[in-house]
Amino acid sequence: MNISTIEKFIAIEEIKNLRIRYAHYLDSNNIEKVISLFSEDAICQTDRNPWRGRAEIKAGLEKAFADYDEQNHGSYPFLHAITNQWVELTSPDTAEGRCYLIDLVSERNNGESPLLLLGLYSDEYKFLDGKWYINRSRLDIIWPERNVEGGEPGKNLALPKS
DSSP: OOOOHHHHHHHHHHHHHHHHHHHHHHHTTOHHHHHTTEEEEEEEESSSSOEEHHHHHHHHHHHHHHHHOTTOOSSOSEEEEEEEEEEEEEETTEEEEEEEEEEEESSSOTTSOOEEEEEEEEEEEEEETTEEEEEEEEEEEEESSOBOOOOBTTBSOOOOOO
16 A cells, blocks of 8 residues: 555544544534545445445434433433544545544433443445545444454455445
8 A cells, every 4th residue: 555654644533533523413413414424335334234324424413312312302312431442544535443432422311321221333434536535334243242243454354235
């Protein structure tokens, strides 16, 4: 791969920032900014059937907000803590990454555990028109019920099927 060390580090930081912005935008119910992080034909798979393209991702997120905002705060009742990001460039215009998700519920009563789930995001990224985008994303659940496909960035990472 013909890319300098500095260019590689800049690309990796830009990619890591995508997932961090995703968590912030998601938790604040800023769906327009969330979907702007995905390529036009992205595939996003959480605990539901995969969403294909920005329109389906937007509709799926809107439904999730309606399902989960039981106290009508106008925001997701969760905090998505993203950590342990691992990104591997697979070409100058593509990359794969994994990161841990610690998903906390913000609407539980005092004394109840705020922990909802532990998971792993597996992502494929594409560099298009001068920007990095999430192209395919899969959420593997580690706890409370294990559902993990596995792989490593750049080595058989399990992603939603194209």
